């Protein structure tokens with residue numbers, strides 16, 4: 001073979017290698033999607049439907065509140081110099097006194113020393129867990145903890161243990177064998193079933209074993225505790241928990257999250273939480289709407305309105321021939337079992353005008369698939385009874 005044909009052959013060989021690698025990537029993508037389809041678990045984005053909302057996290061109706069919108073617009077008028085973008089991460093050009101004051105106001109509201117805003121609850125949990133725990137430390141999580149905590153814990157390289165859902169005995173077994181500094185992660189109100197963690201017992205165990213307790217209050221703030229402060233305040237644990245993650249995208253109807261805790265913790269996160277350090281800060285509008293949402297929360301007793309809807313749903317759903325989650329929160333789980341059945345029921349409800357989402361395996365364990373009903377202050381009593389009647393006819 002002469003030099004020229006050698007060059008042609010090796011170019012052809014490299015082309016084939018490249019082509020088959022690219023083909024293998026495409027096949028991998030298609031195969032995984034196909035498997036999801038076979039499992040009846042393929043996720044697709046849907047445009048908003050004009051159905052009765054029994055699925056959003058806007059429990060108190062803040063996201064669509066005319067009053068809150070008015071407050072935000074007045075805030076924009078009062079700050080004509082605001083920019084549409086924050087222009088950088090908080091450590092470079094994206095910081096301002098408005099955001100720092102807001103962090104302190106929120107921390108004061110939750111009776112904590114300090115707070116640090118993140119761009120989302122996901123970013124807050126990932127930043128918190130990945131930076132706090134080090135190799136040799138241990139993170140112990142409830143088996144139903146949110147994916148953002150799991151991802152943060154994975155990134156930390158710490159040892160990981162999972163305890164049985166809401167079971168202090170199971171937590172203690174893990175605490176007995178845990179090494180290094182120990183962190184316990186729980187949600188005060190669980191996102192799938194709306195049930196509450198036994199926070200007092202968990203806090204006692206944290207104290208007994210010298211563990212740092214971290215409570216994700218995503219689904220509790222606005223709904224639980226005095227003035228909607230959440231379950232940590234409800235149980236008077238504000239000086240006991242190491243940190244609380246509070247998200248703005250649920251009952252507060254906004255976007256973003258804050259970690260509240262000690263001043264030292266805030267400073268630690270500013271230095272080591274990579275999801276904080278390496279991300280552009282949210283724009284003024286986002287922080288302004290959070291500030292106004294906290295003001296609106298204190299303006300009216302929203303908790304009484306949501307509690308009425310929860311009581312009505314519980315009274316009516318008692319007669320359904322399926323298990324209902326043990327929840328005193330805005331999230332109610334109807335355990336329907338099986339991806340196909342649960343998806344079918346969700347579609348049937350949609351055809352009757354109700355938007356109730358199916359929570360499928362692998363998001364929940366196989367056999368625990370459910371309809372997740374989110375109640376809102378704006379759901380009328382007729383809508384709630386209509387939903388239950390429709391379920392009664394199709395279960």
Ligand SMILES: Cc1ncc(COP(=O)(O)O)c(C=O)c1O
Nearest residue numbers: 120121122146191216218247249
């Ligand atoms: C318990 C819990 N933590 C954290 C998050 C993430 O919050 P965000 O939607 O602001 O990223 C969620 C949202 O699904 C959640 O349910």
